[in-house]
């Protein structure tokens with residue numbers, strides 16, 4: 001089953017920018033053979049990752065990522081089937097967030113902001129709403 005999975009976690013203070021580079025290297029090496037695509041948002045204190053692919057592969061990857069010492073307190077905020085991938089060619093696009101806000105795009109609506117805050121707070125969100133927000137954040 002084609003699915004998506006999104007989680008939020010706390011980036012540890014010991015996780016430097018060069019550690020982020022090494023995470024992205026792992027993504028680029030390991031995700032393509034598994035047909036996993038997605039995006040990683042990070043700030044000084046948080047990670048938000050959205051991945052899409054076969055559900056069993058996603059759950060296995062999430063199990064591995066959860067144990068990574070560069071972050072902790074991972075909370076899955078959205079998981080479920082999707083009709084099609086929204087980032088079919090991105091093995092892990094990434095953006096650094098300035099803070100706990102996502103208003104660097106002019107077309108971000110109040111409802112997108114609510115979705116963002118829910119994710120940041122580890123609250124469940126609907127897959128469609130998460131996808132809509134991330135498509136705006138990562139367009140261009």
Ligand SMILES: Cc1cc2nc3c(=O)[nH]c(=O)nc-3n(C[C@H](O)[C@H](O)[C@H](O)COP(=O)(O)O)c2cc1C
Pocket residue numbers: 023025026027029030031040047049061064065066068070071092
């Ligand atoms: C926030 C975060 C996101 C990660 N995302 C991925 C990922 O999408 N794919 C992946 O293979 N490893 C990811 N990792 C790294 C894994 O936890 C693990 O270190 C890595 O897969 C080890 O594989 P390697 O030794 O082949 O590099 C992530 C780690 C963190 C902290």
